[in-house]
Each structure stands twice: as C-alpha cells, then as structure tokens.
Amino acid sequence: MIEVENLGKSFGEVAAVQDVSFKAGTGRITGLLGPNGAGKSTTLRILYTVLRPDRGRALVDGIDVVRDPLGARRRxxxxxxxxxxxxxxxxxxxxxFFGRLHGMGGPTLERRIDELVSKLEMAPFADRRTAGFSQGQKIKVALARALVHSPAIVLLDEPTNGLDVMATRALRELIRELRAEGHCVLFSSHVMQEVAALCDEVVIIDRGRVAASGTPAALQDRFGGTSLEETFVQVLGDQEGLA
Amino acid sequence: MIRTLLTVLGKEFMETVRDRRSLLSSLVLTPLFGPLLFAGGLSLSMNRAITSLDDAIPLAVAGADHAPNLVHFLRQRGFTLTLQDADDAGLRAWIAEDVERVVLVVPEAFGTQLAAGEPARLQLYADASNSRAERYARRTEQALQEWSSILASLRLQARGISPLVVQPLVVDQVDLSTPTTRSTLVLGMLSYLIVLATLLGGMYLAIDATAGERERGSLESLLTLPVPRAHLIYGKVLASALFMTIALVLVIITSSQAITYIPLEEIGMSANFGPAIALGVFVSMLPFTLLGAALLTVVASFTRSYKEAQTWLGAVLVVPTLPILVAGLLDVKAAPGLMLIPSMSQHLLIQGLLRGEPLSAAFLAVSGLSTLTLGVLLTLLAGWLYQRERILG
Structure with missing residues (x-):
C-alpha cells in the first residue's frame, strides 16, 4: 500500500513535482502515466528514498519514507x-550482492536466487558476467535483484524502455504475476497502450500535478474517450505541455 | 555494519580482480615495473659514470711536432691521441662534424716560449655544450696542469729552491660519510616511488566504486537498499585501502630485489633493504593506505564521470607526494613535529630505515596515529558526501 499526499519537490528554479497525491493498493497494479518531464520519475525517487520531498509526505505500508527511510527501503x-x-x-x-545487503544469506538466499533465475528464465545466462548483456537480459538481472528480498511493494521506473516486443510481453506477464502474488506494483510509463493493458488504476501526471486518476474504464467514461489514448490526449489536450 | 562493509568490500575486490585492465594498471605497472625502471635507469647511469673514469680520453693534437715531450706525457696519462694539423677554420669545421671532438693546438712559438721561461701558450678547442666533450676538455686541462706543475718544480729545483716554497697550503679532506649515508641520496627517490605506487594501487578502485558506479547507473539501485549510505561508502574506502596494501607489499618486494641490481658498491655505497627493513617500511606505510583511499574516494565523489575522475585524481596524486619533495629539497631531518604530517612522516621513516637507523617506536606511533586520524576523518567526510541528493548526478 502506497499513500502519497500533496508531494512537492523543486530542483533550484525547476518545480519537478508540484502537488501529487494518490494511493496504490495492495494486490493492484497502478500506473503513473504522463509525458516526459511530467514528474513521474521524481515522484518514484521520493518513494524509494533517494530524494527528499520539499512538501507533503509519502507512506509505504504506513511508513513515512522521510522519517524511516531504512524501514521503507526494506519493504x-x-x-x-x-x-x-x-x-x-x-x-x-x-x-x-543485493540479497546480502538485504541481510539475507546462506541456503535461504541461494534458494531465492534459484527461484528468481527460473521465474525470469535467466538460466542460460545466469552464470555469465553481465558485461555484454542485451537490454532484456540487463532488465532481468535488475528485476531479480529488486525482488530478491520478496518486497511487498514493487516500484518500476519505465521498465519496458528499450525492450523488444517479446521481452515487453514477458515483463507484462511478470507484473501480472506479481499482482497475483499480492504485491503492490507501481510503475511509470509514457506508453498508453502499456498502461491500458496492465493497470487496475491509472494516475495521469502532467507538469508536476495529478491531472486525473481512476480505473481505465472510469477515466474513459469521465472524459468520453473511446480509448485510453484518446482520454489521455483529452486530459492533457488543452495544455501545451504535451511533449 | 560489519556485514555491510564486508559485503561491499568483497564485491569491489572481486570486480577489480576480474577486470584485467585495471588490475594491470593498479598492481602491475607501477609497483612491479616502477622499481625495475628505477633500478635499471640508475645502474645504467652509474655504469656509465664508472666506466668513463677509466676510459681512454680521445684527444686530437694539432702541431704535435712543436711539443714532443708534452705529447709523450699525454700518451702516458692514457690519452688516445690523433695527430691532426689544421688552421682555426679547419678545426672549427672538424669539431662541427663531430661535437665530441676535442683538439689541443700547440702553436709554433711553444718551444721557444718554454725554453725562454716565458708562459707558453696552448689552445684547447671543444664544444662545452656537449657533456662528453666538456668532460674530455676538463680531463685534458687537468693533465696539462699536472704537467705544468712538474715543469715548475723542475725549474725551481734547477735554481736551487725547494718546490715546497710555492706550496704554502695543503688541504687534506676527511670524508666521514659512510657508504650507507651516501646511498640515501640516491635511495631518497625510492620512498617517493613507494608512496606513489601505493596510491596508484587503489586509484582505479576508488574511481570505479564512485564515479564509475554512477556512470554505469548502478548507484541508484544500490542506494535503495536498506543499509545506511555511509556504510556502503566505508566499504568502498576499505576496498581501495586493501588494494593499496597489496600494491604496497608488491612495491616493497620488487624494490628490495631491484636494489640488489644497482651497482651501489662500485661507487662506495651500500643498500640496506633486507626483510627486517622491508617489514619496517610496510608497518610505517600501512596507516597511509586508509588516508590515501579516503582522499581519492572523497575527490572521486565530486566528479561526474569516470574520465573526469581520472583527470582529477591524477592531479590529486601530486598532493601526498609534495611533502616528500619538500623534505628532499630542504634535506629535512626526522623530528617529532614532522611526524604529524602524513606522507612526510612516512618518507622520513623509510629514509631512516634505508639509512640503517633503528626505527623509533615513538616516531612510528605519532606518524601512524596522525595519519590514521586524518584517514578516518576523510572516510567520515566521504560518508557524509554520500548523504547528499546531488551524489546521484
């Protein structure tokens, strides 16, 4: 469960995030949708504690990411x-390496690694050095190390970037599996089809603010679009911020 | 915390050991080839100096017929004479052809002047800008002076006066330098080499663990782990210090071996670099590895990319070697106050050891403690730097 309330963050003159609030439920896939530079990544970076917000607060499973960053990172x-x-x-x-820094070790860690290797179909390259890996293989390594401690909450920043069609499909399948296992999944994307195909909940962010949010179907009803893409364009339509 | 440190240390160690190129430059090039090049260059220049003492000096004599006794004397003194008659312009052209040539010109009037007891004039042609020709000319002049004083003595004796009358002063030099103290000058460069090789040993790891990790995009993932950022960076500093220690051991071993190939004895010097001295050098230098690793890590933390880090660290390497340069130029002697200055204190301790002096426990303690204190402070600074958001670049 993620709760974000009135988040704001500026870098010097640039207000990257102005006022972002949303909730992402357990066992659900939530998508942060928005054009480039809308503030999706900054929001995620505050959630995973590498940036501190100027205003507002963010909670993961009820833990304030500013007050207890280590506690938040464990989840x-x-x-x-x-x-x-x-x-x-x-x-x-x-x-x-990531598992050890999560405090894992011994046969428990090795079993978990084996599990991830087979789940992500990494067996053919699991024991090769990662220099020279394809983009798809790199993403799998990064995903496996992100999931090694079986976190309740999974944050993905534009996970399908640079992936080919097959790899993208495999990744979507994996995200659905994570939902089925009861994880709370939050991912950012600027690709509408992807969000439409996967998400239970969509948060559309533009220029650092939440422009609209809800289920894909509810958003379509509200804005009268025939598809989410059309809805997206309508939500942002009268603004010039569409990059 | 210990667990995090060891995990990071192990990972950095493994990564560097597997990277052949960085391993080559951190552990092979300087620690191994540095002392070899040092010893090789030194013994080459020494061999040249030693052999040139016994070398026959080539000398051309123009107008040899006017001074047969002088020519005979020069031959006895080991000069290889070429008899070559030419006028002034001809001689100049001849020397221009080969700048190492030195020509002694005996004018026609030489014999008459000598017989009349007047100062007899000779001319020595040489290009003093050529070091070899300059040396030949100096040796020729020395021989001529010798011949001149023999003549003077003979003339005085012919007039019934003791030659001692014109020698009111005799200076005897008593040289108190032992072979070991003399060699310290030469070996002074060695402590510089040891400090430099130690620093270079951990430089690649310091860059790779900070700027490199950021450039490859793995830093952000690392910072999402439930461990304090400072602990991660402490692990990286320790890994760099470990590599510096390995480089230190290597450079000490190669130095102690390489020194035996320098012909120090032939110029009356001796080198003292046995296992006990090597251990002393290692103990003196060990605290310096933490300081060096922390310094390089702090500097690398400010840089944006691998390339930028390499440029900056190359410049920073000069900083710890500056006190050594100052100590060498001013011929500083070990003193308690100087033991507070890192790298200067290590240099002085190594110098003392190579000179065969006993290692002062008090000096060692002051040097070690002050160096360690500064190292710990810099390590804490590196940890603090990683708390900033800007570290993500």
Missing part, C-alpha cells in the same frame, strides 16, 4: 531508470 523493491549492473560479476553474483 520496497526498485527497478531504477538506468538499471546498470556490475559488469565483472555474473548475473547470479549481482543478485547475491
């Missing part, structure tokens, strides 16, 4: 925007 698994891995370590070693 979240994060796929960051540029999900680089350690090139000289194998995929398995990359995952193991």
């Amino acid at each position: 979240i698994g994060v796929l960051t925007h540029s999900a680089g891995s350690y090139r000289q370590l194998t995929a398995r070693e990359n995952i193991r």
Whole structure:
C-alpha cells in the first residue's frame, strides 16, 4: 500500500513535482502515466528514498519514507531508470550482492536466487558476467535483484524502455504475476497502450500535478474517450505541455 | 555494519580482480615495473659514470711536432691521441662534424716560449655544450696542469729552491660519510616511488566504486537498499585501502630485489633493504593506505564521470607526494613535529630505515596515529558526501 499526499519537490528554479497525491493498493497494479518531464520519475525517487520531498509526505505500508527511510527501503523493491549492473560479476553474483545487503544469506538466499533465475528464465545466462548483456537480459538481472528480498511493494521506473516486443510481453506477464502474488506494483510509463493493458488504476501526471486518476474504464467514461489514448490526449489536450 | 562493509568490500575486490585492465594498471605497472625502471635507469647511469673514469680520453693534437715531450706525457696519462694539423677554420669545421671532438693546438712559438721561461701558450678547442666533450676538455686541462706543475718544480729545483716554497697550503679532506649515508641520496627517490605506487594501487578502485558506479547507473539501485549510505561508502574506502596494501607489499618486494641490481658498491655505497627493513617500511606505510583511499574516494565523489575522475585524481596524486619533495629539497631531518604530517612522516621513516637507523617506536606511533586520524576523518567526510541528493548526478 502506497499513500502519497500533496508531494512537492523543486530542483533550484525547476518545480519537478508540484502537488501529487494518490494511493496504490495492495494486490493492484497502478500506473503513473504522463509525458516526459511530467514528474513521474521524481515522484518514484521520493518513494524509494533517494530524494527528499520539499512538501507533503509519502507512506509505504504506513511508513513515512522521510522519517524511516531504512524501514521503507526494506519493504520496497526498485527497478531504477538506468538499471546498470556490475559488469565483472555474473548475473547470479549481482543478485547475491543485493540479497546480502538485504541481510539475507546462506541456503535461504541461494534458494531465492534459484527461484528468481527460473521465474525470469535467466538460466542460460545466469552464470555469465553481465558485461555484454542485451537490454532484456540487463532488465532481468535488475528485476531479480529488486525482488530478491520478496518486497511487498514493487516500484518500476519505465521498465519496458528499450525492450523488444517479446521481452515487453514477458515483463507484462511478470507484473501480472506479481499482482497475483499480492504485491503492490507501481510503475511509470509514457506508453498508453502499456498502461491500458496492465493497470487496475491509472494516475495521469502532467507538469508536476495529478491531472486525473481512476480505473481505465472510469477515466474513459469521465472524459468520453473511446480509448485510453484518446482520454489521455483529452486530459492533457488543452495544455501545451504535451511533449 | 560489519556485514555491510564486508559485503561491499568483497564485491569491489572481486570486480577489480576480474577486470584485467585495471588490475594491470593498479598492481602491475607501477609497483612491479616502477622499481625495475628505477633500478635499471640508475645502474645504467652509474655504469656509465664508472666506466668513463677509466676510459681512454680521445684527444686530437694539432702541431704535435712543436711539443714532443708534452705529447709523450699525454700518451702516458692514457690519452688516445690523433695527430691532426689544421688552421682555426679547419678545426672549427672538424669539431662541427663531430661535437665530441676535442683538439689541443700547440702553436709554433711553444718551444721557444718554454725554453725562454716565458708562459707558453696552448689552445684547447671543444664544444662545452656537449657533456662528453666538456668532460674530455676538463680531463685534458687537468693533465696539462699536472704537467705544468712538474715543469715548475723542475725549474725551481734547477735554481736551487725547494718546490715546497710555492706550496704554502695543503688541504687534506676527511670524508666521514659512510657508504650507507651516501646511498640515501640516491635511495631518497625510492620512498617517493613507494608512496606513489601505493596510491596508484587503489586509484582505479576508488574511481570505479564512485564515479564509475554512477556512470554505469548502478548507484541508484544500490542506494535503495536498506543499509545506511555511509556504510556502503566505508566499504568502498576499505576496498581501495586493501588494494593499496597489496600494491604496497608488491612495491616493497620488487624494490628490495631491484636494489640488489644497482651497482651501489662500485661507487662506495651500500643498500640496506633486507626483510627486517622491508617489514619496517610496510608497518610505517600501512596507516597511509586508509588516508590515501579516503582522499581519492572523497575527490572521486565530486566528479561526474569516470574520465573526469581520472583527470582529477591524477592531479590529486601530486598532493601526498609534495611533502616528500619538500623534505628532499630542504634535506629535512626526522623530528617529532614532522611526524604529524602524513606522507612526510612516512618518507622520513623509510629514509631512516634505508639509512640503517633503528626505527623509533615513538616516531612510528605519532606518524601512524596522525595519519590514521586524518584517514578516518576523510572516510567520515566521504560518508557524509554520500548523504547528499546531488551524489546521484
């Protein structure tokens, strides 16, 4: 469960996030949808505690991310925007390193790594060094290390960026599985089809504010669009911020 | 905290060990080849100096017929003579052809002047800008002076006067320098090499663990883990210090071996770099690895990219070597106050050890404690720097 209330964050003169509030429920997939530079990434970065908000508050499972960042980090698994891995370590070693820093170890950790390797179909390259991995393989390594501690909440920053059709489909399948297992999944995207295909809940962000939110169907009803894409354009339509 | 430190340390260690290129530059190039190049260059220049002492000096003599006794004397003194008659312009052209040539010109009037007891004039042609020609000319002049004083003595004796009359002063030099103290000058460069190789040993890891991690996009994921950021960076500093320690061990081993190939004995010096001295050098230097690793990590934290970090760290490497340069130029002697200055104190301790002096426990303690204190402070600073949002770049 994620609760975000009146979040604001500026970098010097630039107000990246002005007023963002939303909730993302357990066992649901929530999508942060918006054009480039709308404030999606900044919102996520505040949630995973690498940035501190200027205003408002953000809670993960009731834990304030500013007051108890370590507690919040224990409950979240994060796929960051540029999900680089350690090139000289194998995929398995990359995952193991993250697991150890989560306080895991021994046979428990090894079992969990095996589980993730088979779940993400990483067996063919799990014991190879990650230097030279394809984008799809890199994302899998990054996902596996984000999920190694079985977090209740999963945050994904534009996870399908740079993936081909097959890899994108596989990733969507995985996100659905995470929902089925009861995780709270929050991901950002600027691709409407993706959000429409996956999300139970959509939060449309534009210029640092929430422009609209609700289920895809409810949004379509409210704005009278025939598809989510049309709705998206209508929500943002009269503004020039569409990049 | 210990667990986090060890996990990060192990990961950084593994990554660097597997990266052949950074391993080559941090552990092989400087620690291994540095002392070898040092010893090689030194023994080459020494061999040259030693052999040139016994070398026959090539000398051309123009107008040899006018001074047969002088020519005979020069041959006895080991000069290789070429008899070559030419006028002034011809000689200049001849020397221009080969700048190492030195020509002694005996004018026609030489014999008559000598017989008349007047100062007899000689001319020595040489290009003093060429170091070899300059040395030949100096040696020739020394030989001529010798011949001149022999003549003077003979003339005085012929007039019934003791030659001692014109020698009112005799200076005897008593050289108190032992072979070991003399070699310290030469070996002073060695402590510089040891400090530099130690720092270079951890430089790549310091860059890779900070600027490199940011550039590859793995830093942000790392910061989402439930461990304090400072602990992550402490682990990285320790990993860099570990690599500096490995480089230190290597450079000490190669230095102690390389020194035996320098022909120090032939110029009356001796080197003292046995296992006990090597251990002393290691103990003196060990606290410096933490300071070096923390310093490089702090500087690398400010940089945006791998390339920028390399540029900055290259410049920063000069900082710890400055006190050594100052100490070498001013010929500073070890003193308790100086032991407070990191790198200067290590330099002085190593110098003392190489000179064969006993290691002062008090000096070692002051040096170690002050260096460690500064190292810990810089490590804490690195941890603090990683609390800032700007660290994400």
